[in-house]
Amino acid sequence: MNRRGFIQSTGAATLALALPQRLQARTTLEHGGTRIDMLSDGYLELPADMMLENMPQDELAEVLARHGLSGDQFEPPCNLVLLRDGPRVVMFDIGAGPDFMPSAGHMMQAMDSLGVAPEDITHLVITHAHPDHIWGLLDDFDEPLLPNAEVMMGRAEWDYWMDPDTVESIGAARQSFAVGAQRRLVEVEEHVSLFEDGAEVLPGIQAMSTPGHTPGHMSFVLDAGGQGLIVTGDALVNHHLAFERPEWHSGSDDDLEQAAQTRLRLLDRITADDLTILGFHLPEGGIGRAERLADNRYRFHAGV
Template identity: 35%
Template sequence: MTINRRTVLAGLAAVPAATLVSGQATASSQPSADLQPVLHRFSFGDAKITVLLDGHLPLGPQLFADYEEEKARVALARGLHRMTLEGLNIPVNGYLVEQGARKTLIDTGTADLLGPNLGGLGAGLAAAGVEPAEISTVLLTHMHPDHSGGLVTAQGAAVFPNAELVVARQEWDFWHDDAIMASVPEGSRGFFQMARGTVAPYADRLKIFEGEAAVAAGFAAVPLPGHTPGHTGFMLDGGDQQLLFWGDVVHSTALQFAYPDWTIAFDTDPAQTAATRRKMFERAVADNLLLTGSHIDFPGLGRVLRQGESFAYQPAPWQFGL
């Protein structure tokens, strides 16, 4: 992907200014004290995985490129999703993967960056009986605030004092490029400030990777560019099967399986985002791949099915006897 002013503006110009804060906690950005821990556990090979719900975000029709009300109505009529006055509510999920004594966190939620309906991942981790100091590795799919916000406290200190932070080089370079930040609308520069602030305390224990690298025990990186330049999934080897944590390949379970070419305002390169999504859907169908995603309906574990010229999501059944 060529990173230039045009592709950056396409992804950031339409972002509502209300979603951006300086990175310091404010009265409007504090997570709600009423958020209760929500988690779901399942086993995969030798690993125990806990899905941690950070909260939810609304996606209004205005955030979808090429949104067509009638097409949306048809897709929503197939299930139980409903468009509210704020939009379609989508979850923000993070993941704890325990492999013996190793504890890996995939994305960290928002902490206090994006409003009162988010910030619950830390409470979920505590409910799972895990202290932040026990996390050995944090894998970041990308550096948007709903994925990296939980790395730091409101005072800017590291939440996970013993964790190695793992992030793709293209992702790191993008958010730390002063020329790119200067080229975007002033109101959208908060994304860059938040991205830099959340990862800064981990500079002395940072692992940068490129391409399809082995990034942690049992994990391989899967480049999924478009949503951000270095957006990455992580494939966990379970022996006789694999599980892909695919980050933000899909934001809306209700609409983007039905209409894979529908992108949102937060996609840095919409054309590449749609191409990556279709390629990943095709691979998931061909390989009967088990997957989970940051914004797939909680707990977000399932498979992709072909449905005519489009696709559908099949959630996995509840795993009993863990």
């Protein structure tokens, strides 16, 4: 057994005993010959004021109370999309890996439960390069976790994180994001292919620019056996405020106004085309639908 195999086998056994049940949940969707599994990578522990400080406080309290949210910390789930379609085994984002926070970086347990090994992944499609989405690119020995995967990323997102000036311009609170992204992307650079907005990155998978959370953030519209689906990454970062008040500015975004306009445009497209959402931080496995209400208000419904 090589050293990666040893880590995977012993790590999966340890996590199965140590992690709470919510880290082991997954949701499966099948259409025609396509199967989609939502794999849990764990959850984040985030200070609530990071997201809420720019929002109208008088209205905010009512929305939070209605969703049972209180306290000074949010714990959003992290859901990775695994698509299997004939010889293709495609992952959308790769999770946080071992270096971001203890509650995240656990998707190997979910993969193991499906009998899927890192060597089986043929393509890795990246929405954006924040730590919880790409820091899992490397294993504990700084080797690529997915040795056989083509890594696919929007050109604007790649250029932003690989620009040496980003480390200085991103702000002190997020400098580690830039350093971590560059270190990991350099290690997989020879396996990377870049694409533009609107490109069919793989048959049945079309890139859709959804900037604001990061400068080059991409979502992906999928045709799975005639069913329309959309991988939204962090363009819709939660199931409450992002849907009910998409125009409010979230502190988790790079460009506050651009991200708000992206949410409005994206939710309009999702409801108009009746797309099923595959959401990275959405609850109950991350699969659901959006209902259009009045005045640019929407509601998230978990489930198929």
